[in-house]
Amino acid sequence: MGTTESDRTGGCPVHDIHQFDMYDPAYVAAIFDVFAAMHAEGPVTRAEPYGGWWIITGHDEVFAAARDHRTFSRQTEFPTHRFTRDGQEFPPNPASAIMLRTLISLDPPAHKPVRVALNPHFTPAAIAPYEPNIRAYANELIDSFSERGSCDAWLDFAQPLAHVVIFAELLHCPVERLADLWAIIENLPPNANGHTVDDLLEAMAEFVTDFVLWRKEQPPLGDVIDTLLATEINGQPLSLDVVIANVVLILAAGVETTGSVIATALDFLGRNTELRAQLAADPALLEQACEELLRLFGSVQLQPRTVMQDTELGGQQLKRGDRVLLAYGAASRDPKLYECPEEFRLERDTKSHVAFGLGAHRCIGSNIARLEFRVALEEWLRRIPVYELGAGHVYRRKIDHIHGPVALPLTFPASTRETAAPAGVAR
Numbered sequence: 001m002g003t004t005e006s007d008r009t010g011g012c013p014v015h016d017i018h019q020f021d022m023y024d025p026a027y028v029a030a031i032f033d034v035f036a037a038m039h040a041e042g043p044v045t046r047a048e049p050y051g052g053w054w055i056i057t058g059h060d061e062v063f064a065a066a067r068d069h070r071t072f073s074r075q076t077e078f079p080t081h082r083f084t085r086d087g088q089e090f091p092p093n094p095a096s097a098i099m100l101r102t103l104i105s106l107d108p109p110a111h112k113p114v115r116v117a118l119n120p121h122f123t124p125a126a127i128a129p130y131e132p133n134i135r136a137y138a139n140e141l142i143d144s145f146s147e148r149g150s151c152d153a154w155l156d157f158a159q160p161l162a163h164v165v166i167f168a169e170l171l172h173c174p175v176e177r178l179a180d181l182w183a184i185i186e187n188l189p190p191n192a193n194g195h196t197v198d199d200l201l202e203a204m205a206e207f208v209t210d211f212v213l214w215r216k217e218q219p220p221l222g223d224v225i226d227t228l229l230a231t232e233i234n235g236q237p238l239s240l241d242v243v244i245a246n247v248v249l250i251l252a253a254g255v256e257t258t259g260s261v262i263a264t265a266l267d268f269l270g271r272n273t274e275l276r277a278q279l280a281a282d283p284a285l286l287e288q289a290c291e292e293l294l295r296l297f298g299s300v301q302l303q304p305r306t307v308m309q310d311t312e313l314g315g316q317q318l319k320r321g322d323r324v325l326l327a328y329g330a331a332s333r334d335p336k337l338y339e340c341p342e343e344f345r346l347e348r349d350t351k352s353h354v355a356f357g358l359g360a361h362r363c364i365g366s367n368i369a370r371l372e373f374r375v376a377l378e379e380w381l382r383r384i385p386v387y388e389l390g391a392g393h394v395y396r397r398k399i400d401h402i403h404g405p406v407a408l409p410l411t412f413p414a415s416t417r418e419t420a421a422p423a424g425v426a427r
């Protein structure tokens with residue numbers, strides 16, 4: 001028997017899948033029901049907002065499109081960066097242009113030089129040495145609230161852990177500098193749906209510019225920053241703007257994504273206490289549990305592409321210039337591939353899930369994400385095997401396509417600290 005996922009959506013919503021709007025909180029809250037309704041209709045669904053999009057939900061169809069960059073170009077933007085809901089085009093936004101300078105916005109072969117240069121920093125062997133520090137950061141964060149018996153598992157644990165792993169371990173940014181980034185983000189004007197993507201990207205770019213300029217003056221460490229500064233294309237070094245944009249991409253793609261998966265898993269385990277007790281009693285099960293959680297709740301639900309030549313996919317005729325969303329979150333729940341896809345099943349074969357995407361743009365950070373996710377759950381369940389979810393859980397779309405909690409209050413039996421000298425990781 002599997003474990004049924006949370007009932008947070010409150011049953012099947014009455015949503016018109018052809019009006020699917022990735023920016024509407026009601027659709028976001030019901031995203032998995034929406035995907036299930038799309039699966040029932042076919043592997044490729046037409047949605048009308050923002051000038052019209054094809055939403056590709058079938059696993060086979062996502063597999064085909066993500067690996068065919070000649071037909072499905074990644075050199076594109078998310079809908080609201082260029083269009084209003086009723087399809088009117090905005091003038092280009094300079095902040096969105098940051099992402100257009102990065103490797104995620106280039107098709108092969110232009111995508112290749114930066115990707116090949118960065119790959120060695122993301123292999124399992126390169127990432128394995130992070131493990132003791134990730135464990136130490138997780139424990140330091142738990143120490144910051146263990147005696148209190150309560151915390152917000154997103155704000156106090158998953159989010160700061162995800163930040164420090166990328167900043168301190170991958171980018172070698174001194175932990176003290178993190179406070180500057182918190183200050184920049186906290187001073188952004190909030191809107192109803194959190195900070196806008198453009199505000200966040202601009203704030204990150206400001207922080208990253210200072211950091212990269214500082215790193216240029218320091219002795220090289222042979223890390224991602226030094227590699228970007230040394231990478232050449234056709235004999236020309238990457239411009240500073242391109243270096244900065246790619247660091248912003250790594251932050252935007254690596255922090256909220258992994259933090260969101262950790263917090264979503266803690267929410268899920270808060271509702272499924274038998275499974276939680278089983279995993280706490282036998283941490284060796286966590287590696288497989290994390291894969292099944294990634295299949296169910298991978299935080300990157302949708303990614304954009306543009307059709308470059310007329311083609312047929314999933315019984316639909318797509319025309320050159322049409323815009324497409326690859327629904328990775330739906331493909332990992334395709335009922336053609338997974339029996340009762342909405343159920344958590346520890347024994348399930350998860351190797352075909354696409355939480356990290358496919359093709360040229362397949363997630364470069366998957367080894368970091370997997371390690372961080374497993375270690376975070378190992379340490380959390382070792383220290384806090386029993387907890388109660390509080391009221392106030394908020395799940396929503398964050399940076400464009402990233403989904404997860406923005407508040408996850410919970411309580412647990414208070415316990416003593418384990419570490420004496422905090423390194424300043426907690427917010």
Ligand code: HEM
Nearest residue numbers: 103104253254257258299300303356357361363364365369
């Ligand atoms: C659970 C956590 C994560 C999830 C679910 C996730 C998911 C994804 C997905 C689905 C893509 C493919 C995008 C596409 O097809 O258009 C992607 C790309 C990418 N991810 Fe991740 N990611 C995660 C963590 C990370 C981490 C930790 C990093 C960096 C440290 C990272 C950096 C990137 C980058 C740079 C790309 C673009 C790669 C390219 O264009 O070649 N991600 N990610």
